[in-house]
Amino acid sequence: MGRAFEFRKARKLKRWGAMSRTFTRIGKDIVIAVKESGPDPDTNSRLRAVMQNAKAANMPKDNIERAIKRASDKSLGDFKETLFEGYAPHGIAVLVETATDNNNRTVANVRSYFNKCDGNLGTSGSVEFMFEHTCNFRLNKEGLDAEELELELIDYGAEEVFEDEDGMMVYGGFSDYGALQKYFEENNIEILSSGFERIPTTTKELTEAEQEDVNKLLEKLEEDDDVQNVFHTMA
Missing domain, CATH: 1.10.10.200 (Integrase, N-terminal zinc-binding domain)
Structure with a gap:
């Protein structure tokens, strides 16, 4: 795997x-x-x-x-998608994906979480390079074979296919989402869910006490209504 x-x-x-x-x-x-x-x-x-x-x-x-x-109501404001980058304590890189209708509020909140938890909010590009931006699909695995499906999907950008208790999982590059989605729909393969994730290229082992320090920041971020996803390099 x-x-x-x-x-x-x-x-x-x-x-x-x-x-x-x-x-x-x-x-x-x-x-x-x-x-x-x-x-x-x-x-x-x-x-x-x-x-x-x-x-x-x-x-x-x-x-x-x-x-x-x-x-569909034209009077409803747009949500702006913004990526924040920084470091938690003990050198753990953190990426925060947000969707907000008030960017000033979101910036202030995210900065305060990093400051209060002994982290540092960085500039654009400071840690994003440490993560691989991927797309993923969870499929109804009935009638599917992981090895056969992986061979079929190589030309569509699939990089990893495996089965677990939730279904058949397919991972590919961020830019390959559309091609994979089209393949599944055209071949009547049921998509149960899909999305995007940022997988760290390297991770760092911490002691239990150090993990608690990092988790304080992660929990504050994940509890914020403007935050959609949080990714980090802690093992």
Whole structure:
């Protein structure tokens, strides 16, 4: 198994906490997708993907439809996607993906979390190079064979294919998302969920006490409603 398998295995143990927060973050994804390419999932591949993720998270259908309708309202402001980079204590690199309608608030909050937890908010490009930006798909594994599927998908950008208890997982490069999504849809392979992750190219081992120092920062970041995802290099 490769790095994507190990990364997923570790992250599965720590998902978004409260369901209400999960729905809030998916709701933002819906708004961003609709503002970008319209409210029709048949012609908006990003919206189709978000709707699949909403279903996988057990978000009620009414909530999804309301979010799409609300996002179609021209008076609703846009969410700006911003990436923050910095260091937690003990030299752990941290990437923070946010989606916000008030960038000044988000910048102030993220900076305060780093400062209060003995970290340092860095400049653009300061740690992003330490992570590989990937796309991923979780498929209905019924009738699929990992080795055969991997051979089929090499030309579409797949880098790692493996089976786990949640389904058949496919990882590829960030820019290969569209080609892989199109292949699955054209071949009637059911996509259960999909998304993007930043896998650290190297990780750092810490003592239990040092891990607690880093986790204080990670928890503050993950509890912020403007934060969509947090990635780090702690082993």
